[in-house]
Amino acid sequence: MIPFLDLKKVNQQYSVEIEAAVKRVLNSGWYINGQEKERFEKNFANFIGSVYSIGVANGLDALRIIIRAYIELGVFKEGDEILVPANTFIASIIAITDNGLTPVLIEANKDSLQIDENEIEKAISSKTKAIMLVHLYGQSSFTEKIIKLSNKFNLKIIEDNAQAHGCKFEGKTTGSIGDAAAHSFYPGKNLGALGDAGAITTSDYELATTIRTLANYGSRIKYVSEYTGYNSRLDEIQAAILDVKLKYLDIELEKRKKIADLYLKTITNPHIKLPIVNDRDSHVFHLFPILTEKRDDLQSYLKENGIQTLIHYPIPPHKQECYKEMNHLSFPITEEIHNNELSLPIGPEILLEEVVFISDTINKWNP
Numbered sequence: 001m002i003p004f005l006d007l008k009k010v011n012q013q014y015s016v017e018i019e020a021a022v023k024r025v026l027n028s029g030w031y032i033n034g035q036e037k038e039r040f041e042k043n044f045a046n047f048i049g050s051v052y053s054i055g056v057a058n059g060l061d062a063l064r065i066i067i068r069a070y071i072e073l074g075v076f077k078e079g080d081e082i083l084v085p086a087n088t089f090i091a092s093i094i095a096i097t098d099n100g101l102t103p104v105l106i107e108a109n110k111d112s113l114q115i116d117e118n119e120i121e122k123a124i125s126s127k128t129k130a131i132m133l134v135h136l137y138g139q140s141s142f143t144e145k146i147i148k149l150s151n152k153f154n155l156k157i158i159e160d161n162a163q164a165h166g167c168k169f170e171g172k173t174t175g176s177i178g179d180a181a182a183h184s185f186y187p188g189k190n191l192g193a194l195g196d197a198g199a200i201t202t203s204d205y206e207l208a209t210t211i212r213t214l215a216n217y218g219s220r221i222k223y224v225s226e227y228t229g230y231n232s233r234l235d236e237i238q239a240a241i242l243d244v245k246l247k248y249l250d251i252e253l254e255k256r257k258k259i260a261d262l263y264l265k266t267i268t269n270p271h272i273k274l275p276i277v278n279d280r281d282s283h284v285f286h287l288f289p290i291l292t293e294k295r296d297d298l299q300s301y302l303k304e305n306g307i308q309t310l311i312h313y314p315i316p317p318h319k320q321e322c323y324k325e326m327n328h329l330s331f332p333i334t335e336e337i338h339n340n341e342l343s344l345p346i347g348p349e350i351l352l353e354e355v356v357f358i359s360d361t362i363n364k365w366n367p
Contacts, residue, residue, distance in 0.1 A: 049176035055234025059184025063095030114141035135164035138286035266359035
């Protein structure tokens, strides 16, 4: 079986350095808010191109805390609206509703599978305060039009960069382009920890200070709380592991791009819609999503032929049970994507001959 992602194999190549990093933390006797976290935050900020990086517990917390910080700074208030793509993982929506704000869902673009820039302006109201750009699958969702709209209507841009570490837009790295960005280091991400972990990047000093305070029980000084904050901190062990893996991220991203290039060249089945990639730097292929109307049949066929695939994601947020108030909404393109999407193996550990086998197997499929 060709696994969708062999995390053991991904991490074993760095096992000597990872074990040394964990041992260093163990021997230090300091396990929270120490030198390892500070070192990784500095190196990650340099990688992204932001002034500040704040390590937090996970990617959802990163999004939650960004929005909460803007509330504390008086930029957002309860009932304000944040525009967000309809085709996203549910965490993007949870972060908005958990803060008492209203998500306004925007239809997807049929080709890019990202937020449709042409649907944004008509959704802007007097309550709209931000656009959340989700760089889904590892592809930048920035466009010149979106940036112009954010400037025209004085909207904050919050980047959900959970799947797009190292992605570029016009030479700048996603995570440094908007006002603030949330990052997930869930083990399966392009930069993955060995457990849950996340970070927030920004170049806004006041925002960064508020975020760091909120993440630490709302406290800058021990036992003195300015806010009813969170316990959301990147621990020393995960920070040390991430700092090891960060050194090799560009190499792994290039491997992903080579695998994607090969898929794009070798999959010729007319029943398959492949990703459209106009700029190689704008996609880091956290996932390689293909679309087909017979998605479940294809998944079963590939499994029978020893190929594991995953679906990202089977149910869009507005059709989830927890958001019953949205269930009546209709986003045909988003729903088509969620019904037809299938993710092929694209981890950096996959061999090119395995990619050719996967492509050949897909090309033989006749629904």
